[in-house]
Amino acid sequence: MKAILLAGGKGTRLRPLTVHTPKPIVPILGRPFLYYQIDLLRQVPEIDEVILSLNYQPRRIEEIFGEGEGLGLRLRYVVEPVPLGTGGAVRYAGDSLTDSVVVFNGDVLTQVDLGAVLRLHRERKAKATIVLTPVENPRAYGLVETDADGNVSRFLEKPGDSEITCNTINAGIYVLEPETFERIPKDTAWSIERSFFPSLIERGETFVAFVHDGYWIDIGTPAKYLQVHRDIMDGRFIAPPFDTIGAGAAFVSPEAKIDPGVDLQRPCFIDEGVVIKAGARVLPYSVIGRQTHVEESAVIDGSIIWPNGRIGTEAVVRGALLGRNCHIGRNAAIETPVVLGDKTVITDYSRL
Ligand code: GDD
Numbered sequence: 603m604k605a606i607l608l609a610g611g612k613g614t615r616l617r618p619l620t621v622h623t624p625k626p627i628v629p630i631l632g633r634p635f636l637y638y639q640i641d642l643l644r645q646v647p648e649i650d651e652v653i654l655s656l657n658y659q660p661r662r663i664e665e666i667f668g669e670g671e672g673l674g675l676r677l678r679y680v681v682e683p684v685p686l687g688t689g690g691a692v693r694y695a696g697d698s699l700t701d702s703v704v705v706f707n708g709d710v711l712t713q714v715d716l717g718a719v720l721r722l723h724r725e726r727k728a729k730a731t732i733v734l735t736p737v738e739n740p741r742a743y744g745l746v747e748t749d750a751d752g753n754v755s756r757f758l759e760k761p762g763d764s765e766i767t768c769n770t771i772n773a774g775i776y777v778l779e780p781e782t783f784e785r786i787p788k789d790t791a792w793s794i795e796r797s798f799f800p801s802l803i804e805r806g807e808t809f810v811a812f813v814h815d816g817y818w819i820d821i822g823t824p825a826k827y828l829q830v831h832r833d834i835m836d837g838r839f840i841a842p843p844f845d846t847i848g849a850g851a852a853f854v855s856p857e858a859k860i861d862p863g864v865d866l867q868r869p870c871f872i873d874e875g876v877v878i879k880a881g882a883r884v885l886p887y888s889v890i891g892r893q894t895h896v897e898e899s900a901v902i903d904g905s906i907i908w909p910n911g912r913i914g915t916e917a918v919v920r921g922a923l924l925g926r927n928c929h930i931g932r933n934a935a936i937e938t939p940v941v942l943g944d945k946t947v948i949t950d951y952s953r954l
């Protein structure tokens with residue numbers, strides 16, 4: 603069985619972090635995001651190949667994952683000549699498929715029971731099965747209404763305030779029958795959410811919902827990207843290294859160099875090669891990437907710093923996201939919701 607991972611979006615809401623790092627490989631605790639999705643797909647032994655549907659910076663992704671050596675499943679890359687939208691991408695990547703296929707948005711992290719989703723799809727002999735999840739505010743998602751038998755009765759992408767009728771949204775995970783792909787026009791941008799799903803409902807085809815009540819997040823905005831780190835550190839989503847060191851613990855790589863007299867508060871994640879000088883404070887929910895140097899008396903608080911950063915003496919970085927190779931001058935103060943792109947240099951004493 604094959605899975606298609608839709609990972610061709612530009613990640614605009616995570617800019618500038620995604621200018622040089624496509625969203626599927628933004629690091630979560632030092633690990634490219636796609637690894638977490640592959641972990642989930644591996645739960646279903648039937649899935650032996652993952653087709654990565656890409657168009658934005660595909661080489662960067664291929665460089666990391668290759669053909670999937672060591673992952674326990676094969677990876678294939680399908681690169682669209684132009685962005686075809688979520689529907690066009692499924693058609694382009696899945697044109698030669700004949701069996702049921704699992705389709706996944708490339709930016710969702712969840713512990714959904716994929717095996718159970720597949721069982722429901724088969725029991726109901728569905729043309730399409732969609733995973734739904736309840737959220738507080740469905741505005742930023744696809745709102746999905748169901749009937750008493752668990753069939754999808756309405757799909758409304760990005761509803762307006764007055765159109766919100768329920769709290770279940772499209773979790774971005776589907777099982778589809780390839781025979782339905784024929785109705786997706788070839789080689790033109792087409793949306794699975796705005797066109798394909800509504801067309802299934804109009805034609806009265808068996809379109810079934812699987813409601814997932816457990817952990818689910820779309821990492822595609824700075825706030826959610828910060829949140830997912832907190833969720834792992836707090837044990838709401840189980841992932842390394844907090845699965846073994848325990849929720850709320852401090853992870854400090856044995857390859858990090860922390861001077862005596864550093865105030866290190868948990869939970870936090872300090873990666874290899876990090877150097878933290880005396881008098882510095884690392885407050886809860888901080889993630890400090892490989893080879894980053896934190897100088898004397900600097901304060902890092904609830905921030906995520908990608909590799910090779912330098913945080914100057916007495917600088918304060920609070921609730922911020924810093925890309926790779928950022929240099930923060932001495933006594934600079936950076937506060938939420940600042941997001942700095944790779945190689946940003948902030949002059950001494952600046953305030954952001
Ligand atoms: N290959 C390819 N080509 N992939 C694409 C394209 C494209 O043209 N456009 C978007 N994608 C990928 C993105 O990389 C992402 O992984 C996924 O498709 C969804 O796109 P987003 O841009 O992240 O959409 P969204 O988050 O606003 O909404 C979608 O996800 C929500 C759940 O997170 C919709 O599916 C909503 O209905 C859903 O609720």
Ligand code: MG
Pocket residue numbers: 707709820821822
């Ligand atoms: Mg998204």
